Amino acid sequence: MEFSLHRLRGAFALKAILTVALVALGDLLFFQKGFHGGAFGFYGLTMLAALALARPAVMGHIRPAAVLCLAALYAVAMAYSASPLPWTLFWIAAGFATLMPRTADFDDGWRWFQRLMFHGLVSLLGPIPDIGRRAAARARRGSAAGGLQRLLHVVILPIAGSLLFLGLFAAANPIIEGWLASFSTPRMDGRLFFRIALWLVLVWLAWSLMRPHMARHLLGTFDGRGDVHIPGVSPASVTLSLLVFNLLFLMQNAMDAAWLWGLVPLPDGMTLAAYAHRGAYPLIATALLAALFVLVALRPRSTTAGIRSVRVLVALWIAQNLFLVFNAALRTIDYVEAYSLTVLRISALLWMGLVALGLVLVLWRMLADKSAAWLINTNLAAAGMLLTVVCFVDLGAVAAQWNLRHAREVDGDGAVLDLCYLDELGGSALLPLIELEQRELPDELRERVHNTRLMVHYRLIDDVNQGGWDWLSQHRLAEAKQQLGRKIGRRLPEGEYSCSGELLERYIPSVPASSAPIAAETAAPALTGGVDR
Template identity: 45%
Template sequence: MTMRRRTISVAAKAGVAALLVLVLELIVDRAEVLLPLAMLGWLIALAALRPAVIRHRQPRIALVAAMLAIAAYADQPNLLAFCLFLTATGLAATLPRRRFDDAASWAVRLGRLALAAVVGPWRDRRRLAHIRAHRLHPRVTVTAVAAALIVPLGGALLFLILFATANPLIARALDSMILPDIRTVIWRTAFALAVLLPVWATLRPAAGATRWQAPGGQTVPPLLRPGTLILSLATFNAVFAIQNGLDLVFLWSGAALPDGVTMADYAHQGAYALIVTALLAAVFVLTMLSPGSASAAHPPIRWLVTAWIGQNVLLVASSALRLIDYVDAYGLTPLRLAALIWMALVATGLMLILWRLLGQRSAAWLINANALALTLVLAACSVVDLSAVAADWNARVALAKGRSGPPLDLAYFERLGPGALVPLAMLERHVGSPRLHDRIEHIRFWMQTQMEEQQSSWNGWSPRNARRLAAAKALLADRGSGAAPPARRLTGAQQP
């Protein structure tokens, strides 16, 4: 690329970055609804100014992932979708320089890219100075322009101050001028930098970020002799068999517990401690065994490792069952749902460790497989509202089980926010108790009124809340859902 073409390229990127900063400064008060358009503009600028992004397959995949994250954010603004967008955009910007190898290395490279973004514009200041020199007359410099303006601007300001003391009309006009608040200036400047730095880092990514390479791969010598490993794995299997055997007898089959021990004591305690146990077991296998080593090829060790990982998977399943029993007794919350998802990820990781060991897979394969599983889960969670899922589950269980189910905490429904509107409308339509119906109606009406007020403002509107309002009104269309209840709103926990 010639010097002139490089200069034009840097000038175009600087102009686009400045334009994006200006657009976001204008929409900062309405960012939730307009930010997806700015995010899309960022991707278009990246593809237009760096053609290599769309010439190669891997950066194109990252661009598609970034657009899917924009769609998730546009449907309902959330931090997770925005973080996924930033990650995918960073990958799209850097993959043309280096092919994807493993997720851990690329996590480090993206971290280095983020650190380099802080000094990105200053790093390119020489190129920007070269652009200014080409745009201005060769003998005209920024310093000369500033020196030429000092006298006329300074003199005009001095004369205005003098005229203001002599002319009340000029004094009144100057008094009516409103200078920007210093806090607003600081906030706007910080916001502009927060936009400029990541945009510039993708348009002109630092070369050092993609040059990073993980320390090279000499085989780590085994920490334990095969005999010690066999003894350790046999002992661990025996200890785990005691815990899993008790779970199979009392937790899974429902056998009667000894006197003094209730199912609540047995099932509702230790779920998270067992997950920590499984994670420690995974660390032990990863540390002590590697594919291709003499220990990993030893038949007794392979069988013992397979049995132990199988027991760990059963341990995770028992932990999930304990949590499910707790949910049956006390209801579902977004945190409990997230814990169940986390347990599924742990079980998947354990199975992948076993697959790596038995299939002679590399460490990069294991990292990428786990990263793919995690990415799919995070992408799903950016689209699915866990609060809405929890509210819907609690409402359906309340209608199906009545007093035999967990208590219906209406105050908690209210705290769940917009995701609880449709479940509340479903409860209002089908609940039988007049007193409970009145409480649900008041909470639902208050929540619906708040959402309608937010949706009426164009900068507060979201497609997901529009669908929720439409679904709630359709459920209560024959009951005059738009009318205000006669009494004040109430909250509390009730049984249907």
């Protein structure tokens, strides 16, 4: 029979072959070589290539092909700096790519959330459902007897008979008995168990791309337009609520403007840092509740939303919410200046930006008569673009650089330098620590910075040498070598130094107790003029 790759593409056999190949590659990378980190990115690119080969429909349409390229971008992000964020985005994009050829069009994020969840849950079973369906289909066509059943009918008798006679021969012949005893099954130790578990996970991941599962029934996205009866919600109650809400928000915003901008001194016992830290997150929750109120009570095409005075009050209230979010961000910035910048606080500021954009979109939806699907899609698109950028930005390095340049010990104006947090950031803090170490610092601080840098430096070297390579880690080590030359420094003894670079008390050398009396005896003659008694 003439072999044709074109006929094989998309066939069940090709998908099975590619799955086995991906499992073998994963076993080589993650088990035999012990790679992790950036290796996930290269493995992701290989999976996408297998998907394009096994399912030609993915590359045959512009939209799934574009999403496949987006998934490849996230795979590159994993190779650049391995973290859970690009890994999650990679699988979302890969799921979109493999499911899109079976959908007529991209409808909305809510329906796609259901499709991805159903696909992921059904894929947990791996190829078992597909094998069962193929066996049932062959049985219906009457071809099963010529397949596996026919093979079993042929081999079962010789296998059973041979095992029986071999057992009898072993009982009569000690040489055969010893020969059989030399065969042993592999011991199920922890390493073998991990390897089998890895194979199962790799089969599940690969097969989920090769054989997508579409949900037949989806919960529709509510349109969110027109009148709907909600007890207690009427044009009069909504108008009164908006009036009261605007007054309350005006009071809060005026207090924030007065205190955060330094127009009025804070009450006695209240610091700016305490005021800033206390209110940032509740204010964001307030803005989210305001958006929910507009979505529920002021639906496009509803009677209430059509009243001009109500629309003006809503626009004013949304504007006040935006000012509230701005003040929440200002509170966070003030708190950072009083203490320090962390990855969590950077993430909070980015989240506040998304909340502000969401408020604008909620208002525009009401004014422009947009559907709920439009609101969901635009918010998801904005969040997706932001997260894609974050995949290629080292927030830990941003936080470390800011903290070192604004530390009180450096410029005398910022927060106290938190070396323990820099140690927690790991490789992200390596280059900023080297920059700080090369500045003019007090001897005690210089030693602690040097020790912290050594601990971070050697942990990163060990991680890369043990399979945790990614491009960003390699770049950090190369840049560190260029700045330090061969003066990296000796590795510190494990467990003898704290995260802030200080020698732990139990390792500080002390003078033996027996030496004190000897010193006293030798010093006594000098004090008494050397008189012997």
